[in-house]
Amino acid sequence: MKQARxxxxxxxxxxxxxxxxxxLKEAYKKRIGVYVCHxxxxxxxxxxxxxxxQAVENEEGVFLTKTTMFACADSNQKEMVEDIAAQKLDGVVxxxxxxxxxxxTFRAVTERxxxxxxxxxxxxxxEQVSWxxxxxxxxxxxxxxxxxxxAIAKVRRSEALEPIKVEAAQAVAVIGAGVxxxxxxxxxxxxxxxxxxxxxxxxxxxxVAQWDNLCVTDETGKELVxxxxxxxxxxKNVTLFTGAEVVEKSGSVGNFSLKVKVTPRYIRMxxxxxxxxxxxxxxPVEVPDKFNFNITKRKAIFHNYPSExxxxxxxxxxxxxRCGECEKVCSSIDFSQKPEYLNIKVGSILLATGFDPYxxxxxxxxxxxxxxxxTLPQFKRIVHYCSGDKLQFKGRDIHNIAYIYCVxxxxxxxxxxxxxxxxxxSNIYTxxxxxxxxxxxxNFHFNRGIRTYGKQEVLYDESSRMGDIYLQSFEDSxxxxxxxxxxxxxxxxxxxxxxxxxxxxADLVVLVTGMVPRKxxxxxxxxxxxxxxxxxxxxxxxxxxxVETVIDGITIAGAGxxxxxxxxxxxxxxxxxxxxxxxxxxGELALEPTIAKVSADDCEWCGKCDDACPYDAxxxxxxxxxxxxxxxxxxxxxxxxxxxxxxxxxIQLTGLSDNEVESMIDALVERSPLPASP
Amino acid sequence: MNxxxxxNSVKILVFSTEKISDPAIDMAGLLxxxxxxxxxxxxxxxxxxxxxxxxxxxxxxxxxxxxxxxxGTDCPYGESCTEKTGKLVQETQDKMKELGMEPARLKMxxxxxxxxxxxxxxxxxxxxxxxxxxx
Numbered sequence: 001m002k003q004a005r006x007x008x009x010x011x012x013x014x015x016x017x018x019x020x021x022x023x024l025k026e027a028y029k030k031r032i033g034v035y036v037c038h039x040x041x042x043x044x045x046x047x048x049x050x051x052x053x054q055a056v057e058n059e060e061g062v063f064l065t066k067t068t069m070f071a072c073a074d075s076n077q078k079e080m081v082e083d084i085a086a087q088k089l090d091g092v093v094x095x096x097x098x099x100x101x102x103x104x105t106f107r108a109v110t111e112r113x114x115x116x117x118x119x120x121x122x123x124x125x126x127e128q129v130s131w132x133x134x135x136x137x138x139x140x141x142x143x144x145x146x147x148x149x150x151a152i153a154k155v156r157r158s159e160a161l162e163p164i165k166v167e168a169a170q171a172v173a174v175i176g177a178g179v180x181x182x183x184x185x186x187x188x189x190x191x192x193x194x195x196x197x198x199x200x201x202x203x204x205x206x207x208v209a210q211w212d213n214l215c216v217t218d219e220t221g222k223e224l225v226x227x228x229x230x231x232x233x234x235x236k237n238v239t240l241f242t243g244a245e246v247v248e249k250s251g252s253v254g255n256f257s258l259k260v261k262v263t264p265r266y267i268r269m270x271x272x273x274x275x276x277x278x279x280x281x282x283x284p285v286e287v288p289d290k291f292n293f294n295i296t297k298r299k300a301i302f303h304n305y306p307s308e309x310x311x312x313x314x315x316x317x318x319x320x321x322r323c324g325e326c327e328k329v330c331s332s333i334d335f336s337q338k339p340e341y342l343n344i345k346v347g348s349i350l351l352a353t354g355f356d357p358y359x360x361x362x363x364x365x366x367x368x369x370x371x372x373x374x375t376l377p378q379f380k381r382i383v384h385y386c387s388g389d390k391l392q393f394k395g396r397d398i399h400n401i402a403y404i405y406c407v408x409x410x411x412x413x414x415x416x417x418x419x420x421x422x423x424x425x426s427n428i429y430t431x432x433x434x435x436x437x438x439x440x441x442x443n444f445h446f447n448r449g450i451r452t453y454g455k456q457e458v459l460y461d462e463s464s465r466m467g468d469i470y471l472q473s474f475e476d477s478x479x480x481x482x483x484x485x486x487x488x489x490x491x492x493x494x495x496x497x498x499x500x501x502x503x504x505x506a507d508l509v510v511l512v513t514g515m516v517p518r519k520x521x522x523x524x525x526x527x528x529x530x531x532x533x534x535x536x537x538x539x540x541x542x543x544x545x546x547v548e549t550v551i552d553g554i555t556i557a558g559a560g561x562x563x564x565x566x567x568x569x570x571x572x573x574x575x576x577x578x579x580x581x582x583x584x585x586x587g588e589l590a591l592e593p594t595i596a597k598v599s600a601d602d603c604e605w606c607g608k609c610d611d612a613c614p615y616d617a618x619x620x621x622x623x624x625x626x627x628x629x630x631x632x633x634x635x636x637x638x639x640x641x642x643x644x645x646x647x648x649x650x651i652q653l654t655g656l657s658d659n660e661v662e663s664m665i666d667a668l669v670e671r672s673p674l675p676a677s678p
Numbered sequence: 679m680n681x682x683x684x685x686n687s688v689k690i691l692v693f694s695t696e697k698i699s700d701p702a703i704d705m706a707g708l709l710x711x712x713x714x715x716x717x718x719x720x721x722x723x724x725x726x727x728x729x730x731x732x733x734x735x736x737x738x739x740x741x742x743x744x745x746x747x748x749x750g751t752d753c754p755y756g757e758s759c760t761e762k763t764g765k766l767v768q769e770t771q772d773k774m775k776e777l778g779m780e781p782a783r784l785k786m787x788x789x790x791x792x793x794x795x796x797x798x799x800x801x802x803x804x805x806x807x808x809x810x811x812x813x
Contacts, residue, residue: 098704127707128719139715146718252697252754528698528752528791530705538705550701551791594723612726614756639755640727644766649731656722662735665691668718669740 024659028156029091029119031063033083034148037071037096039126046130048141052095055145061156063087071096072544077109084113091155095123095148100550101541116160118593118655123151149667157660163590164633168254168347170587172580173198175246175523178206179566180558180573181352182228187577188350189235193584196344197232197240198260202314203304204229204242206354207559208566210291210377212384215429215459222305224566229309241342242310249526253553254347254589264337265314267301271332276301276313279330287319293357293378296385301326347584348553350576351537353523355515355559358408358416365404365511366481372396372488373481373509375407376427383434391438393508399440402490402506403427404479405447409514409563412475418534420514420563425456427512428463435466443468444504446479446492472496481509515563527554536562547576555579594638594654596631602650603628609642609651618642688808690743690801691736692719693728697754699747699789699797706794713798714805717745725749725786726762730770733784737774743783743808745801750788760788780811 036053038044049067057065064087068076071094083089092115094106099122107117125144133140170193174185177199185197203209204225211221232238241262248259267276285300298304300320303313315326315333327333357377360367367373372393374382382393391398405427409420428445435441445468452460464470471494473479479492491503517535518524524537529549532538537556540548547555557576558569583589596609596617605627610618617636618629629650640653652658694700700721706713722728725748733744746767753759763786771781787800 098700100701100704124704127704129707129715131707131710132713133715134710135712136715143715143718150718150720530701530792533709550704552697612762614758637755639724640722641724641755641758641762643727644729644762644769649729653723653727656727658729658731661720661729661732664720665732665736665739665741668691668720669689669736 029061029158031087031089032061032091032093032152032155033064033080033087033089034062034066034093034152035071035076035080035095036065036067036125036148037094038067038069039096039130040070043096043126043130043144046134046137046140047125047144048137049144051141052125052144052148056148056152059149059152061091062152063089072102072105077105080106080109081113084110084115089113089115090119091158092120093123093148093151093155094120095125095144095151097126098124098128101545118161119155119158121151121155121158123148146668146670149670150664153663153667154660157657157663159654161593161654164593164595164638165588166254166591168584168587168589169256169345170194170584171196171344171346172348172350172577172584173246173256173258173344173346174350174352176200176206176352176354176558176560177204177232177240177242178352178354178558178569179208179224179228180354180569181206181350182225182232183570184350184352184557184573184577184580185238186228186231186235187574188581189232189238191577191581191585193237193581195235195238196258196260196346197238198244198246199240199242200245202243202265203308203310204232204240205309207357209304209308210293211380213429213433214566215425216455222307226307226309240310243314246523246526247341251345253583254591256346256349256553258344258346258349260342260344262340262342263317264339265312266317266320266333266335266337267312267315268332268334269312271312272330275330276332279326279333280313282325282329284323284325285319285321287316292381292385293375295374295378295381347589348555348580349527350580351523351527351529351549351554351556351560352558352573352576353518353560355536355563356518358420358513358516360407360511360513365407365479366483366488366509367511370481370483370488370509372507373511375511375513376423376430377513379508379510380426380430383430383437386438389437389439391434391441396507398438398507400442400444400504400506401431401434401508401510402444402446402479402481402504403431403510403512404481404490405445405450405512406475407511407513408516410448410475416514416516416534418563419451421451421568422563422565423512423514424451425459425565427510428452428459428468431468432459432463432466435468444490444506445470446490447472448475448478470496471502515559518560527551529554529556532562534562536560547572547579553580553583592638592655594640594656595633595636596638596640596642597652597654598629598631599650599652600624600628602648603646604648605629606647608645608647612641612645614639614641688714688716688742688805688812689740690714690717690745690804690808691741692717692745692747692801693722693725693732694719694747694789695725695749695753696721696723698749698752698791699725699793701791702789702793702797703747705792706798709794711794711798713801717801717805724753724755724759726753726755726759726766728763728766730766730773733770734773737779737783742812743785743804745804746784746786747789747797748786750790752790782807782811 243263283299289298362368555576
């Protein structure tokens, strides 16, 4: 697939230039290597990469051009290193995916070959060309050529530079104290980093605290949460905030400033536990209990379950009527508590905000209309709360249970095209549990193909051996739930029995609902973390940079990124913690060496640059009998706000000089036809 | 060819910021939100770093429109970004008027890191506006 050509003769007509421009041109790169990537077919299905290569091979300064199937592949990287060394390349361009993904990869390649990494320029012809213009192949190819020419123009003028080192806060904010957040916090704490673990709810554990026995260990969710909580609290460098949320963010990687609002529990920390139980008993307010998916009620003073962590109830102030009954029996109630605002500085933010269970639409398989249709999370709580040998719901004995799979996932017409991964396993596990614990349970699984992948397949096998019935349909012919003569009937055209119509009279219908992104995405909006087509937080690359976001310094873990089971959430938590750790570990961050440079010849101090600079990087200084602006290199952040305000155009930004920008503009408008097809 | 009624021959230069609008423009591609392929991007650290001479150079070289994807309040370099970007746009438009150029050929809009759809909407409507002026 590789095609190469070396352009050893620089035949392009030279324009007439001044002596100073001639001197400048002397320093231009003359042996540039250009690599145009197919990205499998991600680019070459829409962009004619060979035409791109041909179009740039005679550009001034270009010495070598190649196309490559995967520029990022080890074999190609190795070849690039060999090319740079053997051909004495002085500049490199790779035209491939977004620089967010592989800029650092190819900079590292140039470094390995002994070339300064700032002599590398990345051309994005995937996200901004082949994908954006997949509807217009000719237009995409023309645009790709111009973008590569523009990158060549920039690399010709590139300089060897050294990165700027800045101090980074050796602390990480972990947002969300579910299992993923707690695991990440422990990992970071063990590495010696200060961790702020911020949980919006009053109690830790997230969704896992709502689950009982977990497949395949039979440990309960509560036990897992307790273990993690104990681990978190054993580390002195983890500070846990509950009832807390980030309300403001400023700064960037290495130095984020967060303002955290901590909502009071209205109960004193040092309290009398006996009195607290009396206060809960005395509270006359009853509201649907979200922890139990509204199948039970709770008081306005509440904890979700005994021994929940932190072991201090909270008052749900929105529903509290301030009747004063609790204060009569408990001296620990304190309505004078006010919200607190804390300012913290961190070098990285790890987002582990979890998921919401899918809430079916009213009437979706009878949900909200037929009273014995429930969701999987509700079913799990029903199984939990039933004791004895009878499974009951709303006072009625349950024998026949119909499970309808993929509700809210793998939607044909809806937006949720993804598989939620955990629900097949979770449901079959709960169905087995119900059958083992209660008398006369018959399980009927109305599915679209069971996905108990990996080790979880043993559950499917066990359930089949126990006599569970599996009925299957395609997505265009889902089962129907109807009430016939006062009975709930689920019917299906079962493809496993040659489309025979089969019916089950069900005492309970369980909609096996999947995961959806959190309805309240305020933290995502505040941090501006991009979401994917599935509306979950989006990683830079699912395989190569699976826990990083395009916002430098913000990592993601757990089911906030997409449906995951606990094992997968833990793995991603450890990966995200490691990534966040690498950002803050040294207390120092290497930043782009982009800083302002002032030409003393052109500058006459007017102070406008000083007024525009948010960092006070400019000071006046006497040089050769006149006052000029001098840049403090350790303070300048390279924002460029000073550039447009200078009346004598004396300021240039490293890597973004007038010469570089204007040459890039020239390359983007250059009119030249596409090379002829062979 | 597609893009409906949009005439792809109108060329637009986008000054986009590395940390804020670049991710949105990348994501527009990921989501296959199509826009005319004659829209090109040059990355800058902050939208208030764009020199009026670069904008004028783009016009001189044949760009029909220049779009500044402003950081707005998300700018990692400070809150003054919006005001400063607005000022440089205003000053450049004044200069364009002096030279008898249509100031509407320079446009600015805040594009955040997840504003893929607004970006595509902005550039498509900009292309349509420029086409209308051309005809």
